[in-house]
Amino acid sequence: MSETMLLVLLLAFNYLFIAKGETADGDFTTLLSLMDTWKNTPPSWVGADPCDDWDGIKCKNSRVTSITLASTGLAGELSGDIGSLSELETLDLSYNKDLTGPLPQSIGDLKKLSTLILVGCSFNGPIPESIGYLQELLFLSLNSNSFSGQIPHSLGNLSKLYWLDLAENQLEGPIPVSSGSISGLDKLHHAKHFHLGKNNLSGSIPPQLFSSEMALIHVLLERNQLNGNIPPTLGLAQGLEVVRLDSNSLSGPVPSNINNLTNLQDLYLSNNKLLGSLPNLIGMNALSYLDMSNNSFKPLDFPVWFSTLKSLTTLKMEKTQLQGQVPTSFFSLANLQTVVLKDNKINGTLDIGSTYSNQLRLVDLETNSVDSLKQTDGVPNVKIILKDNPICQEIGEVGSYCSTSQSNVSYTTPPNNCQPGTCSSEEQIPSPNCICAYPYTGTLVFRSPFSDLDNRTYYVTLEEYLMQSFRSHSLPVDSVLLSHPTKDSNQYLELSLQVFPSGQDHFNRTGTFSIGFLLSNQTFKPPKVFGPFYFNADKYEHFGNPGSSESSKSSNIRILIGAAVGGSVLLLLSLLAGVYAFRQKRRAEKAIGQSNPFRRWDTTKSSTGIPQLKEAKMFSFEELKKYTKNFSQANDIGSGGFGKVYKGTLPNGQLVAIKRAQKESMQGKIEFKAEIELLSRVHHKNLVSLVGFCFDQGEQILVYEYIPNGTLKDTLSGKSGIRLDWIRRLKVALGTARGLAYLHELANPPIIHRDIKSNNILLDQSLNAKVADFGLSKCMVDCEKDHVTTQVKGTMGYLDPEYYMSQQLTEKSDVYSFGVLMLELISARRPLERGRYIVKQVKNALDKTKGLYGLHEIIDPSIGLESTLSGFDKFVDLTMKCVEECGEDRPKMSDVVREIENILKSAGTNPSDESPSISSSYEEVSRGSSSHPYNSNDSFDLSAGFPYPKVDPK
Numbered sequence: 001m002s003e004t005m006l007l008v009l010l011l012a013f014n015y016l017f018i019a020k021g022e023t024a025d026g027d028f029t030t031l032l033s034l035m036d037t038w039k040n041t042p043p044s045w046v047g048a049d050p051c052d053d054w055d056g057i058k059c060k061n062s063r064v065t066s067i068t069l070a071s072t073g074l075a076g077e078l079s080g081d082i083g084s085l086s087e088l089e090t091l092d093l094s095y096n097k098d099l100t101g102p103l104p105q106s107i108g109d110l111k112k113l114s115t116l117i118l119v120g121c122s123f124n125g126p127i128p129e130s131i132g133y134l135q136e137l138l139f140l141s142l143n144s145n146s147f148s149g150q151i152p153h154s155l156g157n158l159s160k161l162y163w164l165d166l167a168e169n170q171l172e173g174p175i176p177v178s179s180g181s182i183s184g185l186d187k188l189h190h191a192k193h194f195h196l197g198k199n200n201l202s203g204s205i206p207p208q209l210f211s212s213e214m215a216l217i218h219v220l221l222e223r224n225q226l227n228g229n230i231p232p233t234l235g236l237a238q239g240l241e242v243v244r245l246d247s248n249s250l251s252g253p254v255p256s257n258i259n260n261l262t263n264l265q266d267l268y269l270s271n272n273k274l275l276g277s278l279p280n281l282i283g284m285n286a287l288s289y290l291d292m293s294n295n296s297f298k299p300l301d302f303p304v305w306f307s308t309l310k311s312l313t314t315l316k317m318e319k320t321q322l323q324g325q326v327p328t329s330f331f332s333l334a335n336l337q338t339v340v341l342k343d344n345k346i347n348g349t350l351d352i353g354s355t356y357s358n359q360l361r362l363v364d365l366e367t368n369s370v371d372s373l374k375q376t377d378g379v380p381n382v383k384i385i386l387k388d389n390p391i392c393q394e395i396g397e398v399g400s401y402c403s404t405s406q407s408n409v410s411y412t413t414p415p416n417n418c419q420p421g422t423c424s425s426e427e428q429i430p431s432p433n434c435i436c437a438y439p440y441t442g443t444l445v446f447r448s449p450f451s452d453l454d455n456r457t458y459y460v461t462l463e464e465y466l467m468q469s470f471r472s473h474s475l476p477v478d479s480v481l482l483s484h485p486t487k488d489s490n491q492y493l494e495l496s497l498q499v500f501p502s503g504q505d506h507f508n509r510t511g512t513f514s515i516g517f518l519l520s521n522q523t524f525k526p527p528k529v530f531g532p533f534y535f536n537a538d539k540y541e542h543f544g545n546p547g548s549s550e551s552s553k554s555s556n557i558r559i560l561i562g563a564a565v566g567g568s569v570l571l572l573l574s575l576l577a578g579v580y581a582f583r584q585k586r587r588a589e590k591a592i593g594q595s596n597p598f599r600r601w602d603t604t605k606s607s608t609g610i611p612q613l614k615e616a617k618m619f620s621f622e623e624l625k626k627y628t629k630n631f632s633q634a635n636d637i638g639s640g641g642f643g644k645v646y647k648g649t650l651p652n653g654q655l656v657a658i659k660r661a662q663k664e665s666m667q668g669k670i671e672f673k674a675e676i677e678l679l680s681r682v683h684h685k686n687l688v689s690l691v692g693f694c695f696d697q698g699e700q701i702l703v704y705e706y707i708p709n710g711t712l713k714d715t716l717s718g719k720s721g722i723r724l725d726w727i728r729r730l731k732v733a734l735g736t737a738r739g740l741a742y743l744h745e746l747a748n749p750p751i752i753h754r755d756i757k758s759n760n761i762l763l764d765q766s767l768n769a770k771v772a773d774f775g776l777s778k779c780m781v782d783c784e785k786d787h788v789t790t791q792v793k794g795t796m797g798y799l800d801p802e803y804y805m806s807q808q809l810t811e812k813s814d815v816y817s818f819g820v821l822m823l824e825l826i827s828a829r830r831p832l833e834r835g836r837y838i839v840k841q842v843k844n845a846l847d848k849t850k851g852l853y854g855l856h857e858i859i860d861p862s863i864g865l866e867s868t869l870s871g872f873d874k875f876v877d878l879t880m881k882c883v884e885e886c887g888e889d890r891p892k893m894s895d896v897v898r899e900i901e902n903i904l905k906s907a908g909t910n911p912s913d914e915s916p917s918i919s920s921s922y923e924e925v926s927r928g929s930s931s932h933p934y935n936s937n938d939s940f941d942l943s944a945g946f947p948y949p950k951v952d953p954k
């Protein structure tokens with residue numbers, strides 16, 4: 001038996017018999033499962049209660065809410081079981097370079113997750129689409145991994161996102177923006193940071209990415225393969241402070257309105273193929289760092305307006321065809337520090353003047369045509385470089401300005417009034433306070449500092465900020481040591497950081513996890529001049545000596561194991577083995593049930609793979625037989641072309657509707673699986689949800705939540721005995737619209753329902769609408785475009801005429817059907833009745849000069865015409881827009897939702913108020929009033945009218 005197995009054994013024993021902790025069982029099992037695929041988990045992960053004593057785990061009400069495990073040397077893959085930690089809010093696994101493999105799809109199940117940080121690991125494969133489900137996500141850092149593939153469009157659904165860092169991966173393809181109902185990064189109106197540099201992104205920069213609605217301050221797209229023009233919309237994102245577009249293949253002219261960006265501090269356009277004249281940047285009064293080197297601008301005299309950029313610290317214009325002389329006034333800019341104009345055609349005399357900036361440190365005009373220098377004796381504190389200019393080519397010319405020896409800034413935090421000695425251990429280092437200790441180390445990377453930072457003062461300030469941040473978070477830090485500032489080829493400033501512990505010579509795990517998180521979560525904010533940054537920590541391994549309190553637990557375990565193996569407690573051992581076997585079995589069952597429900601029948605290793613199921617459960621046929629009393633007649637609640645629907649009761653008491661397909665109408669395994677996958681992906685209170693399925697003994701059965709009040713059709717026809725007043729009808733319309741808007745605009749990938757009609761709208765006990773029957777639904781991914789060409793399916797009367805003619809399916813076809821449904825809500829008439837088509841009827845009767853638009857005849861009398869139909873006109877206007885001939889003229893479902901909400905609000909009703917006031921909203925009326933138009937039986941439905949979702953008949 002391996003040691004880990006014994007440990008698991010013992011854990012199980014602890015857990016089941018000795019000291020069952022407070023942590024919820026499910027979360028405990030999930031953590032064990034994460035441990036299974038990880039090496040080097042903290043030694044404290046042995047106790048029975050993760051919430052109480054596991055390092056890096058935090059809980060609320062016995063549920064795990066936070067996992068932070070920075071730089072602990074964690075190795076292995078992230079188990080898909082992570083998705084079960086449904087209360088998790090923070091996940092930080094940063095700086096574990098041996099964490100590899102793909103991110104599991106189930107990450108999308110972490111509905112409460114607000115912070116996901118995986119900086120500096122080695123995760124690979126695509127970024128899962130399912131991240132788009134994380135509606136609470138504020139902070140997403142996946143930078144410095146090996147992710148590949150495209151940036152998923154679904155990220156556009158993260159409406160609360162504030163921080164997006166995907167830099168330094170191998171992402172490719174275009175920057176995703178929204179199109180039709182597909183979302184994209186332009187929807188992230190709260191995002192302030194798009195850090196996408198150092199990937200292989202291609203295509204052009206989408207104009208939609210920038211608008212006045214965007215809150216962006218940092219846009220970093222450097223070192224990709226982007227091409228095309230810089231979009232003029234850039235000038236609309238007024239909040240921008242840092243824009244890096246350098247080292248791409250951008251071409252065309254720089255948009256002239258770029259000087260609209262009056263808050264911009266850093267602008268990098270270098271190393272592209274930009275053409276035309278140099279952009280005029282007059283008015284960019286915040287601009288501090290400007291690099292336009294290596295482009296193909298037209299030859300131009302050194303522009304006078306450079307001298308108006310009053311915040312400028314750094315100007316880099318290498319190889320940009322600049323000519324003429326540099327005006328002396330330019331060097332008087334008060335903040336100017338660095339001027340690099342290599343490889344141009346600057347000529348004449350270089351004159352720094354006498355009123356030059358006292359910050360000025362470097363004027364580099366290497367390889368130009370300067371033939372004389374005014375200040376031949378040099379300028380205090382300023383390095384002038386004129387190598388490869390005529391002035392240095394004259395024989396005997398040996399001025400100091402003819403060499404390039406450029407002193408790099410060097411900086412190391414000095415000792416703080418003490419004399420550092422030598423440390424006893426090799427790995428210990430004296431802190432600035434001269435105490436030997438094992439520091440927590442790593443590299444601070446500043447991606448876009450606002451100046452060249454070649455002044456020690458900056459680093460001293462940075463140290464102060466760091467210490468202040470550690471102190472204010474009560475972290476046990478004695479001091480920090482910064483050293484080796486260097487600029488890499490991407491102009492990132494890198495700086496080595498060592499953080500020293502206080503009180504003892506090492507940190508414990510809680511300490512390193514907290515310091516790691518403070519830096520990975522950007523809780524620490526450096527002085528503004530440093531610009532956007534990230535930290536990449538090294539592994540920390542100095543958690544104290546053997547015998548310290550931390551390792552005592554595991555040694556206790558070893559003693560106990562020793563005793564057991566020694567033979568004195570054989571009984572205990574067999575008991576443990578039993579427990580272990582039991583847990584293994586339970587886990588194995590869970591694995592079959594959760595991650596691969598198709599294992600039993602998918603033995604042929606078909607190319608379709610394992611379905612991605614979210615919450616759907618697999619039932620055996622025997623189980624369902626039991627729940628429906630052997631599919632008894634009494635439990636039969638309906639039937640249709642495809643088979644029958646039974647009411648059933650699960651062991652936990654939940655009522656379900658069980659749809660059992662007839663042999664003739666069964667679909668192929670792949671289609672069935674696709675339908676289940678689709679259904680299990682959608683979760684919305686206005687959509688009927690899938691509870692489970694059965695693919696057993698040749699059956700195809702779907703299990704849905706049971707919706708007690710039946711179909712809207714039965715209600716409107718008076719069959720179900722429920723009366724809907726006007727407000728209730730508006731609410732049914734709203735619920736349906738919300739369900740559809742979810743399918744079109746939030747489901748990922750988007751879904752077109754294709755069969756919206758009154759018998760696919762179910763009403764729950766509070767008469768909330770729930771959209772059912774996704775049998776015909778099509779998702780819109782495979783098509784890439786906005787439409788799906790497909791065999792026309794649907795129900796006559798509801799069918800979008802445009803779709804019918806063109807066979808091009810778009811989400812606007814659902815909008816049409818929804819419009820017909822609205823007419824049904826008004827009239828309680830079938831859409832097609834004795835050859836009369838309701839859309840035409842209403843269009844003909846409509847007279848906006850009259851009360852109720854002249855539709856008295858058509859309005860369902862049971863609405864209660866005695867009361868005012870508040871917002872009726874607006875509702876009809878909206879309806880008519882939905883049934884416009886041309887899909888383009890119809891509104892999007894989210895617009896429909898908003899409009900109905902407005903109608904309800906002006907009717908004095910809170911649209912989000914779900915509870916019905918039973919007495920006024922609906923009442924039982926005598927069943928089956930025969931005068932009702934619905935009772936005529938001439939149906940034109942193509943598909944059998946049936947309350948529950950059905951398998952698409954073949």
Ligand SMILES: *[C@@H]1O[C@H](CO)[C@@H](O)[C@H](O)[C@H]1NC(C)=O
Binds near residue numbers: 212235236237238260
């Ligand atoms: C400049 O920005 C303002 C504010 O966003 C915007 O209204 C205006 O259209 C922009 N001007 C140009 C020329 O882009």
Ligand SMILES: *[C@@H]1O[C@H](CO)[C@@H](O)[C@H](O)[C@H]1NC(C)=O
Binds near residue numbers: 323325
């Ligand atoms: C510098 O170059 C410009 C344009 O190439 C030219 O017109 C001018 O005469 C030159 N000046 C000197 C002093 O050589």
Ligand SMILES: *[C@@H]1O[C@H](CO)[C@@H](O)[C@H](O)[C@H]1NC(C)=O
Binds near residue numbers: 455456
């Ligand atoms: C560094 O910057 C400070 C403050 O901006 C300034 O006072 C000082 O002269 C600078 N020192 C050097 C060596 O440039």
Ligand SMILES: *[C@@H]1O[C@H](CO)[C@@H](O)[C@H](O)[C@H]1NC(C)=O
Binds near residue numbers: 476503508509510511
């Ligand atoms: C870890 O260190 C902190 C601060 O030094 C201390 O408060 C805490 O009790 C330590 N935790 C353990 C498990 O030793």
Ligand SMILES: *[C@@H]1O[C@H](CO)[C@@H](O)[C@H](O)[C@H]1NC(C)=O
Binds near residue numbers: 090115521522523
């Ligand atoms: C992460 O940092 C942000 C500020 O950048 C802060 O508001 C948030 O509370 C931090 N998260 C946690 C879990 O401390």
